[in-house]
Amino acid sequence: MITKHLQRCVPGLLLLLSGGSPAMATEESTQAVFQSIQTAWGRGDARSVLRHFGERKVSISLPETDRAGGRFSRNQGYFILKKHFEATQILQFQFVETRHPSDAQRLAAALALRRYRERGDGRVIQDWVLVTLVSEEERWVVSEIKALP
Numbered sequence: 001m002i003t004k005h006l007q008r009c010v011p012g013l014l015l016l017l018s019g020g021s022p023a024m025a026t027e028e029s030t031q032a033v034f035q036s037i038q039t040a041w042g043r044g045d046a047r048s049v050l051r052h053f054g055e056r057k058v059s060i061s062l063p064e065t066d067r068a069g070g071r072f073s074r075n076q077g078y079f080i081l082k083k084h085f086e087a088t089q090i091l092q093f094q095f096v097e098t099r100h101p102s103d104a105q106r107l108a109a110a111l112a113l114r115r116y117r118e119r120g121d122g123r124v125i126q127d128w129v130l131v132t133l134v135s136e137e138e139r140w141v142v143s144e145i146k147a148l149p
Contacts (some may be wrong), residue, residue, distance in 0.1 A: 021049075029135055030100050030108040033140045038046060038112065041093040044085035050078050052133075054141030061146045064088065064118070064125075088116040091124065099134075108133040108140065114147075 033052055042066030046093045053074045060077060061069030062084050064092045070081060092115040129147040132139040 002117075029085055030140050031098070033109045033133055034095050034098060034131070036109075037142070038093060038095050041112075042090055044088075044090050046078055046081035046085055049142075052140075052142045053077055053141075054101050054134075054136040056134075056136065056141075056143070059146065063147055087119055089119060090130060091115040091117060093129070095131075106135045107143070111148075112116040 030104065031052075037049055037052055040051075042102040054145065057071040057073055058077050059069070059071050063069075064084060072073055094113055095112045097111040101108045109130060109132045111132065113126070115124060115126045116130045117124050130144065130146045130148055131142060132144040134143040135141075
């Protein structure tokens with residue numbers, strides 16, 4: 001079911017891209033980044049999530065931050081995540097589906113189950129968050145963070 005949800009909500013995100021480096025395209029390196037993001041998100045630690053941002057802008061779509069979504073610089077990303085973590089109490093953030101790159105791919109994706117309580121009215125919300133990584137100068141960096149219904 002999770003795989004079907006990922007395929008239905010984000011068609012085309014896992015396209016094969018040329019130029020992947022076999023040395024970088026390892027499950028261990030992307031898994032370490034996803035694990036670090038999962039831990040940081042669970043603690044509500046925007047700075048630790050930001051460690052995995054690269055030079056390029058990151059597509060961020062978190063409706064609860066009152067932003068329509070878009071591509072944001074590292075600094076803007078920090079304030080969006082900080083605002084998100086201040087406005088919510090994270091109850092769960094766990095990657096449940098991960099697509100690691102093959103030798104020909106330069107893209108990895110993971111789908112997280114997210115449960116959080118809104119600090120204003122106390123509602124508990126459960127949804128999915130898609131995080132994609134791309135290779136950038138010998139490391140994997142966040143390309144997209146997108147909340148899915």
